[in-house]
Amino acid sequence: MKRLACLLLLAPAFAAHADRTGQAHRAEPVDPAFQRCLAGLKAAAAGEGVSAASFERFTAGLHPDPSVLELLDSQPEFTTPIWDYLAGLVDDQRxxxxxxMLQTHRELLARIEREYGVDPATVVAVWGVESDYGRVFGKRPLLVSLSTLSCAGRRQAFFRGELFATLKLLQEGHVQADGLTGSWAGAFGHTQFIPSTYARIAVDGDGDGRRDLVGSIPDALASTANYLKRAGWRTGQPWGHEVTLPQEFDTSLAGRGNRRPLSDWTARGVRRVDGAEVALPASSQAAVLLPAGRAGPAFLVFRNYDAIYSYNAAESYALAISLLSDRLRGGAGLVAAWPTDDPGLSRAERRRLQQALLDRGHDIGEVDGMIGSNTRRAIQAEQRRLGLQPADGRAGRRILEALGDGP
Known part of the structure; x- marks a missing residue:
């Protein structure tokens, strides 16, 4: 009921309007409740260093977007099967x-490694996962999303802090308001910093006096390395390794928070899948991860995994960056298979699936490899037609192969 009330409060925002992206829209009716909320935030913003003039300038003409409220509880890191999540993020194309990118920016990345101690593959892996190397910044106008979340829904106090941080960055001239877009929750730029993290961690990587994580690749990559360094990154150490476990391994010992000396895990029969020794002291603290249970891949992770995890506190996200960084160093990928008979699809395979759906007359929009609601509905219709169970609209290998022979 509380969520419904928030949506009704902001209902007028479904009309088109003129926003900070610079795009032209039809006039939208003013939402009195939203405007009262903004007026009340003005004084609080002043306490965070945002001048009245800046507040008025950057919030003028804003209208709420109720659709962001529905995303508060549906982050893909927590709702997508890990084999689907990783299949799209750690694919051959990425x-x-x-x-x-490692070659193109090798001198910049070498300088960043000397200054912050974080290796190029890890920095580039964050860049790849967060924005596909600068191709996907997020389509939602940042000020619209943050002002909406500051005035409705849960966690309003958190999002108000992010709104004020954004306004201060704009006031100081680090980024520009026009065209400023990001994720629904306010992350933006090449490596998707949330505004408060941007304010604390971002650095000037190109020496122009600004910290521009939108327009400057050097700023973005140096800031990412600075973040990891401050999160406890240890130079020259691995994030972890894929491992094999003995048949009698006690799975209750698994979990990122269950740290034990490396010597303890070794004594319990935990071994790297490639048979090599772990190049760390026996006293090093480590944890065993079983993200898909005993039947799936197992990982032994160290302090640098925690630094990656702190970037976005989700196991699947941290594994995506970790595994992508291994592939960028020349690794072959996982040895163990995920415990599913319907593996996830790479982005190229998702595009093939979308084309197959279009060929069968489904109106799913653009073939872009992004599995949205229209694609899921079309998949579900085909699953029912073909008698595939469950008819859940999931984009997996089974439906791709079933549609592979043409209409």
Whole structure:
């Protein structure tokens, strides 16, 4: 009921309007409750260093977007099967593009490694996962999303802090308001910093006196390395390794918070899948991860995994960056298979699936590899037609192969 009340409060925002992206829209009716909320935030923003003039300038003409409220509880890191999540983020295309970026920016990345101690592959892996190397910044107008979340829904206090941080960055001239877009929750730029993290961590990587994580690749990559360094990154150490476990391994010992000395895990029969020794002291603290249970891949993770995890506190996210960084270093990928008979699809495979759906007359929009509601509905219709169970609209290998022979 509380969520419904928030949506009704902001209902007028479904009309088109003129926003901070610079795009032209039809006039939208003023939402009195939203405007009262903004007026009340003005004084609080002043306490955070945002001048009245700046507040008025950057919030003028804003209208709320109720759709962001529905996203508060549906982050893909927590709702998508890990084999689907990783299949799209650690695919051959992202690996090839990342290796090209390592070459293109090798001098910059070498300088960043000297200054912050974080290796190029890890920095580029964050870049690849967060924005596909600068191709996908997020389409939602940042000020619209943050002002909406500051005035309705849960966690309003948190989002108000992010709104004020954004306004201060704009006031100081680090970024520009026009065209400023990001994720629904306010992350933006090449490596998707939330505004408060941007304010604390971002650095000037190109020496122009600004910290511009939108327009400057040097700023973005140096800031990412600075973040990891401050999160406890240890130079020259691995994030972890894929491992094999003995048959009698006690799975209750698994979990990122269950740290034990490396010597303890070794004594319990935990071994790298490639048979190599772990190049760390026996006293090093480590944890065993079983993200899909005993039947799936197992990982032994160290302090640098925690630094990656702090960037976005989700196991699947941290594994995506960790595994992508291994592939960028030349690794072959996982040895163990995920415990599913319907593996996830790479972005290229998702595009093939979308084309197959279009060929069968489904109106799903653009073939872009992004599995949205229209694609899921079309998949579900085809699953029912073909008698595939469950008819859940999931984009997996089974439906791709079932549609592979043409209409």
């Amino acid at each position: 690996v090839a593009d990342g290796r090209a």
